[in-house]
Each structure stands twice: as C-alpha cells, then as structure tokens.
Amino acid sequence: MSIFNDHQKELAGKIADDVELKKWKDWKWQLRHSVRDIDTFETLLGIKFTPEERKNLDETVKRFPLSITPYYLSLIDTEDRENDPVWMQSFPSPSELMHAQYDMPDPLAEDRDSPVEGITHRYPDRVLFHVSNTCSMYCRHCTRKRKVGDVDSIPNRTQIQKGIDYIANTSVVRDVLLSGGDPFLLSDRYLDWILTELRKIEHVEVIRIGTRTPVVLPYRITDELVAMLKKHQPLWINTHFNHPREVTASAQEALRKLADGGFPLGNQSVLLAGVNDCPRIMRRLVHKLVKNRVRPYYLYQCDLSEGLSHFRTPVSKGIEIIESLIGHTSGFAVPRYVIDAPDGGGKIPVMPNYLISWGTNKVVLRNYEGVICSYKEPDSYKPVFCDRNCDDCKLQLKLDEADEYKAIGIEKLLSYDDDTYSLIPQDNERFSRRNGEDDDIEEDDQ
Ligand SMILES: *Cc1c(COP(=O)(O)O)cnc(C)c1O
Numbered sequence: 470m471s472i473f474n475d476h477q478k479e480l481a482g483k484i485a486d487d488v489e490l491k492k493w494k495d496w497k498w499q500l501r502h503s504v505r506d507i508d509t510f511e512t513l514l515g516i517k518f519t520p521e522e523r524k525n526l527d528e529t530v531k532r533f534p535l536s537i538t539p540y541y542l543s544l545i546d547t548e549d550r551e552n553d554p555v556w557m558q559s560f561p562s563p564s565e566l567m568h569a570q571y572d573m574p575d576p577l578a579e580d581r582d583s584p585v586e587g588i589t590h591r592y593p594d595r596v597l598f599h600v601s602n603t604c605s606m607y608c609r610h611c612t613r614k615r616k617v618g619d620v621d622s623i624p625n626r627t628q629i630q631k632g633i634d635y636i637a638n639t640s641v642v643r644d645v646l647l648s649g650g651d652p653f654l655l656s657d658r659y660l661d662w663i664l665t666e667l668r669k670i671e672h673v674e675v676i677r678i679g680t681r682t683p684v685v686l687p688y689r690i691t692d693e694l695v696a697m698l699k700k701h702q703p704l705w706i707n708t709h710f711n712h713p714r715e716v717t718a719s720a721q722e723a724l725r726k727l728a729d730g731g732f733p734l735g736n737q738s739v740l741l742a743g744v745n746d747c748p749r750i751m752r753r754l755v756h757k758l759v760k761n762r763v764r765p766y767y768l769y770q771c772d773l774s775e776g777l778s779h780f781r782t783p784v785s786k787g788i789e790i791i792e793s794l795i796g797h798t799s800g801f802a803v804p805r806y807v808i809d810a811p812d813g814g815g816k817i818p819v820m821p822n823y824l825i826s827w828g829t830n831k832v833v834l835r836n837y838e839g840v841i842c843s844y845k846e847p848d849s850y851k852p853v854f855c856d857r858n859c860d861d862c863k864l865q866l867k868l869d870e871a872d873e874y875k876a877i878g879i880e881k882l883l884s885y886d887d888d889t890y891s892l893i894p895q896d897n898e899r900f901s902r903r904n905g906e907d908d909d910i911e912e913d914d915q
Pocket residue numbers: 589590591592595596597646816
C-alpha cells in the first residue's frame with residue numbers, strides 16, 4: 470500500500486517542482502497548494518470545459534467558492550469523473566445555483582439559536598462551538614454553505630474567549646462540540662489553548678471535535694497533534710466519510726493514530742444523491758469504518774440549505790438503507806438516521822417500523838427477515854407511582870449527586886409529577902377557537 474502512488478506523483482509534479490513524499494504528506498504543503506480555481510483544476514486533471522460549461526462554473530464558484538486539497542483531488546477517478554463520489558463532493562455543479570422554493574440559507578436556525586457569536590445552544594446540556602471559519606476542502610454539500618469562503622478566517626482569541634465565557638457561565642453545559650469550519654485547521658498551539666481553557670471549566674465533562682481532515686487532509690493527523698489532544702481527555706472525535714472510496718491507506722493511517730491515541734471515533738455521513746444513496750455502498754462504508762475502529766454515528770438526511778437540491782434524496786431512501794443494515798450486520802455498524810429539522814428542531818431519528826401491532830399485554834413485531842413475532846408483556850405490572858422523590862424510592866436508583874430533575878417535551882407527558890396532559894403547538898386552530906379558554910392551555914414553561 471503505497472501512500473504516494475504514481476498518479477499522485479504525477480499530480481504533485483504538475484503542482485510544484487520536485488515534490489518528494491515528505492512534502493506531499495506535509496499538511497501545510499497540501500493547504501498551500503489547494504486548488505481554488507477552475508483553470509488549475511483543468512490543468513491538473515487534463516480536462517477542458519466548453520465555453521458554455523465554463524460560464525456556468527464561473528458563476529457557481531462566484532456564489533459558492535471552490536477549494537480542494539491535492540490529496541483529495543488525487544482520489545478522483547478521471548476515467549469516470551462525472552459519477553465519481555469524490556468529484557461530486559468537491560467540484561462545483563451549476564445545479565448549486567438552482568434554488569428550490571423551500572431552500573433556506575440557515576435551515577437549522579443556528580444563527581438564531583446563538584446566545585453569543587460562535588455558540589449554538591439548542592439542546593439542554595450541550596453546545597456547538599464554531600472555533601474555525603475555514604476548511605481544507607469546501608464540501609459541495611455543506612450545510613453551512615452560507616458561510617463558506619466569506620470569512621475564511623480563524624476567530625481571534627477575544628472572539629473565542631466570548632464563547633468560552635458563555636460556557637463557563639452556563640452550568641448546564643456538560644458537553645462542548647467544537648466545530649466550524651474545521652477545528653483541525655487551527656494550529657496545534659491555538660487548539661491546545663482552547664482545550665485548556667475549556668478543561669478548566671468544571672461542569673464541562675466531555676469535549677467533542679468534528680473534523681473532516683481524516684477524509685480530505687489525513688496528513689493533518691500528526692503524532693504531535695495526537696500528543697497534544699491526549700492531554701485533554703475525555704475527548705471524542707467525529708469525522709465525515711461518505712463513501713468507501715474515501716477510506717484510503719492514508720485515511721486509515723490517520724484513523725489508526727487517533728484510535729491509538731485513545732479517542733472514541735465516530736462518523737457522520739450525509740445521504741447524497743449520486744454519491745452514497747445505495748444500500749450496498751453504505752454497507753461497504755460502515756464495514757470499512759468499524760474495521761478502522763470508527764463507529765458510524767449519524768446518517769443525515771440532506772439539509773434544506775441553499776444550493777443542495779441536486780443532492781437531496783427522498784426520506785424513503787434513508788429508511789431503505791437502514792432497513793438493509795439493522796439485523797443484517799453488526800449492531801454497532803448501524804448509524805442513526807436523522808433529519809435535522811428546520812428552525813432548530815434538532816436531529817430527529819427516523820427508522821423503519823418494527824412494531825406491527827399491539828393488543829392487551831401483547832406486542833406484535835417483525836424482524837429484519839420479515840418474520841412476524843409476538844412478545845408477551847407481563848399480565849400484571851404494578852406501576853410505581855413516581856414523584857421523583859428518590860429518597861423514598863425502593864429501587865436501587867439512588868444516583869449520587871442527583872440533579873434536580875425537570876421533565877421537558879414528550880417526557881413531561883410520561884411523568885407522574887407533572888400535571889401537563891397535552892403539548893399544544895402555539896398556532897393550533899382548534900384551541901384558538903376556544904375563546905376565553907386560552908388560559909387553560911397548558912403552556913410548556915420552558
Ligand atoms: C448536532 C448538534 C449537537 C450534538 O447533538 P448530538 O445528538 O448530541 O450529537 C449539538 N448542538 C447542535 C446545535 C447540533 O446541531
């Protein structure tokens with residue numbers, strides 16, 4: 470398994486004189502020589518677009534800029550580039566300019582759920598912290614396309630400090646997810662500083678880093694980086710492989726270093742039409758991932774961001790893929806398929822249905838083979854009235870340092886110490902017809 474193959478050697482030769490293996494594997498060299506214009510692309514891959522194609526591409530790049538590392542470029546199958554998953558994820562398509570009616574610049578309302586610049590606080594106990602505004606490769610399917618390229622910069626310490634202060638002052642935050650851009654485009658020293666500051670905050674239990682560098686710039690994962698990260702455990706690292714072709718020898722080497730460093734590794738794929746909307750491709754991908762100690766974490770339905778309509782599949786495609794995985798392969802190789810709901814609704818899991826019917830004390834299920842089974846529930850189950858007063862409880866559930874517990878959402882309806890009996894959307898017509906009774910509506914007291 471040569472990490473620097475003939476094809477790469479030839480490409481490197483066209484990019485710069487006299488490139489030896491050492492330089493090719495230097496992540497800073499890769500960044501300095503990232504391809505950011507169509508001309509260079511044409512030269513390197515020996516392609517010539519027609520004037521018409523060229524005009525469309527220029528317009529696309531003006532709106533959504535282009536950047537590809539030489540490494541990722543070298544994975545493109547030039548014989549069949551139109552169908553190549555690497556090409557499709559990295560090379561602009563004029564379809565990006567076609568906006569569907571329901572497209573939005575910020576479908577996930579990340580900017581609106583932002584208490585201070587750089588932080589998205591959506592879920593009760595964790596925040597997203599944008600620590601970098603730059604990436605080594607601009608994925609064409611980026612959900613934060615609105616931001617790509619406009620401020621291709623690293624936030625300075627004053628800006629980052631504001632985010633750190635917010636986290637320090639918000640004691641419910643036990644999990645901080647560093648994202649961007651790509652946090653691994655920061656220098657080791659800068660990232661070390663951010664991690665050190667976060668580690669000083671007592672209520673921060675877990676830090677996660679989301680990075681695509683193992684896929685598009687695997688040489689970024691150096692021994693020095695791993696040694697620095699190890700000082701800040703517990704640290705979870707999530708990456709973003711979408712296709713088995715991306716799991717190259719170099720990518721595997723990067724994953725090995727991270728796994729040997731002791732970081733639990735996860736993968737977040739995006740379901741993309743023409744790239745991985747196929748049960749066989751996804752099965753191959755998850756198998757390659759677990760073989761490299763990466764746990765498939767999420768499979769995302771493609772967001773409603775602007776310029777992604779050509780990548781979107783129907784939800785049924787995702788369900789079909791999950792159907793082909795559950796039961797058919799190792800449980801830990803199955804990602805959770807989620808739709809990140811517009812307007813900040815968060816990630817909502819979607820699954821094939823396994824519960825077919827339900828009678829008194831009996832559940833009817835079907836398994837992955839289509840075999841229909843029944844499960845007998847107990848004839849008598851004495852429900853325990855739970856008023857969340859654990860001191861009087863007979864269950865061995867006396868959690869140390871129990872937090873004060875407040876149920877939210879659906880959980881509220883299941884709880885016994887909260888007399889909410891329904892959750893009603895704010896603009897429910899039936900309830901707004903009940904003039905004068907509005908006061909009786911149980912409001913979620915969030
Ligand atoms: C995805 C996401 C998280 C993390 O969600 P998990 O389900 O815990 O992985 C946190 N905050 C925001 C805004 C997110 O989009």
